[in-house]
Amino acid sequence: MGVRVNQPDLTSQSGMPPNGAAPNPATQAAAQSVYERIAANVQTVVRGKPQVVRLAICALLAEGHVLIEDVPGLGKTTIGRCLARSIGGTLSRIQFTPDLLPGDITGVQVYHQNLERFEFHPGGVFANVVLADEINRGTPKTQSALLEVMAERTVTVDSVRHEVPRPFLVIATQNPIEMEGTYRLPEAQLDRFLMRIEVGYPDLETEVMVIRGECAGFGPDTLNPVVSLAELYAAVQHVRGGTYRRRDRALCGAAGQRHAYPCRPALWRQPARQHRTRTPGRRRRWPSRTEGRS
Numbered sequence: 001m002g003v004r005v006n007q008p009d010l011t012s013q014s015g016m017p018p019n020g021a022a023p024n025p026a027t028q029a030a031a032q033s034v035y036e037r038i039a040a041n042v043q044t045v046v047r048g049k050p051q052v053v054r055l056a057i058c059a060l061l062a063e064g065h066v067l068i069e070d071v072p073g074l075g076k077t078t079i080g081r082c083l084a085r086s087i088g089g090t091l092s093r094i095q096f097t098p099d100l101l102p103g104d105i106t107g108v109q110v111y112h113q114n115l116e117r118f119e120f121h122p123g124g125v126f127a128n129v130v131l132a133d134e135i136n137r138g139t140p141k142t143q144s145a146l147l148e149v150m151a152e153r154t155v156t157v158d159s160v161r162h163e164v165p166r167p168f169l170v171i172a173t174q175n176p177i178e179m180e181g182t183y184r185l186p187e188a189q190l191d192r193f194l195m196r197i198e199v200g201y202p203d204l205e206t207e208v209m210v211i212r213g214e215c216a217g218f219g220p221d222t223l224n225p226v227v228s229l230a231e232l233y234a235a236v237q238h239v240r241g242g243t244y245r246r247r248d249r250a251l252c253g254a255a256g257q258r259h260a261y262p263c264r265p266a267l268w269r270q271p272a273r274q275h276r277t278r279t280p281g282r283r284r285r286w287p288s289r290t291e292g293r294s
Helices: 010-014 028-042 050-061 076-086 102-106 140-152 204-215 229-239 246-259 266-277
Strands: 004-006 066-069 091-095 107-112 117-122 129-133 154-157 160-163 169-174 195-197
Touching (some): 028 050, 050 066, 076 091, 107 154
Parallel strands (some): 066 195
Antiparallel strands (some): 154 160
16 A cells, blocks of 8 residues: 655645745844844743753754753753744643553544544644653653654654644653663664753752742743744755765764664754854854764
C-alpha cells in the first residue's frame, strides 16, 4: 500500500502561503531583529541564562531541535513555554511516562460510527513548539515515535502522511541518567538533536530575582508574542540561505566516523552557524564543540 500525503492548510497553522511557497527572505537586519526580540522577551522570565536562551533560539532559527539535560527545577520547561509564547505559535507539552503510548504522540485513527468512516485525531506533536518533558522516562518504543517527525516534519499513521505546523521545534528535557525510572536515549535518536545543553544552577542574585518574579505572578503565561510566525519563517529562510564550506564537511565526516552514521545534524548545524555569525556583537567563527552537540 502506498503512502498518501495529507497536507494541511499552512496559512492557518504556520503563516506560510497555502501552496507551500516560502515568503521572500528577510534581510539580515530583520533576522537579527527577530532574534533580539525573542531573546529579550524570553529573558524577562528566564533569568541569568542568556547562553541557554541564545542557543535555544539559534536551534529554532536553524529548524533544529534541543535536548536540555539537567536536574528538575532549573527552568527547562519554562524555556520552552516562553519560546512558544514569544513567537505566537502553538505549544504542546508531552509528559513522558512509562505508560505513554506512541499513539499519544503521533495521533490515531478513530472510527466514527455515525459517519461510517475513520478520522484522524492529531497527537501532541502537532504544534510549533513541542515540549517533550522528561523524555528519558518514556519507554524506547514511545521515544521512537518522535524519530520521523523530528527528521521529516511529518507523521505517518495508517499509511497516511500528515505534515506538522512550521516552524517546528522539539525541546526535550532529560533527567540525569543516574536517577531512577529512566531509559537511555539511543544514539539514533540523539542524532535528531542539533544541540545538547545544560541549564546549570543559578547564582544567588538570579535565584532571588526568580523568586520575586514568581511571587509577583510573572511567568510564561504573562508574555505576549513579539514576532509573528510569518516573520519567524522569513528569518528561518534567511538564516538557511548561507554557504556551506569544506571545513563544515570535514567536521561532519569526522563525526560520522566516530558514531558510524551519517552526520544528520550538519543539515541543521550550517544554518545554526550562519545565525550565530550574524548575531550582533559576535565575530564569525565555528561554534566550539562544547556549545551544542559534538
